[in-house]
Amino acid sequence: MTRVKRQWWLLLLIPVLVGFGFVVWAESTAAPMPEALAALTDSPQPDGVAVTTGDWFIFRPAEGEPSSGLVLYPGGRVDPRAYAPAARAIAAQGHLVVIVPMPLNLAVLAPDRAAQVIQAFPSVEPWAVGGHSLGGAMAARFAHGQPTAVQGLVLWAAYPAESNDLSDRDLAVVSIYGTEDGLATPEKVEASRSLLPRDTRWVAIRGGNHAQFGWYGPQSRDNPPSITRQAQQQEIVAATVQLLEEVDR
Secondary structure (H helix, E strand, O other): OOHHHHHHHHHHHHHHHHHHHHHHHHHOOEOOOHHHHHOOOOOOOOOOEEEEEOOOEEEEEOOOOOOOEEEEEOOOOEOHHHHHHHHHHHHOOOOEEEEOOOHHHOHHHOOOOHHHHHHHOOOOOOEEEEEEOHHHHHHHHHHHHOOOOOOEEEEEOOOOOHHHOOOOOOOEEEEEEEOOOOOOOHHHHHOOHHHOOOOOEEEEEOOOOOHHHOOOOOOOOOOOOOOOHHHHHHHHHHHHHHHHHHHOO
């Protein structure tokens, strides 16, 4: 093989190797903790929540119709099952919650996937969309691009991009963040105020960090929390349920 031919082969091989490396990186997610896997069981439990697993992870009251729906986008490179405990706790308060897995675990590759969920449950109304970190940013993008599809937006350690300005929208929004978050820092979250409606509710979880918005263990570049995961989750669930009750009025 001549030197020129070898160079051409290398030029063709480089994007293949880069693409393979990207897929491996994206698929390398932190494993969900045992608490997350336990929340996915559909065996009878006192919380009265029915769980369906498949293309989506669906949590709904076992009896009666849910009063509203929430589509939840996972954080980037986070196993969607890691959000099962929070989804289950929200559903126990009478709401439908659907966690949507993403291609290569990156919501940026399918930011409009909430539309499929909403279409699949025509009897449920109203709807909110939300997510953690990158998932929250893509939920904001969905709310911006489809303003009539949802009435609420839930941001967990997340904020919209400048191109997704929601400040003039008639949209109920809650921004929930941890004061010890090393990724979506309080400063970054606060800087997004001009991009959200004036009546956005801001919930600072004292001592909360980034990783404790889910159940998947510690995360690189995050700060140590000064409260337990259970305590942080209780505040996340309470603030999210309050938003769902607001849009349901």
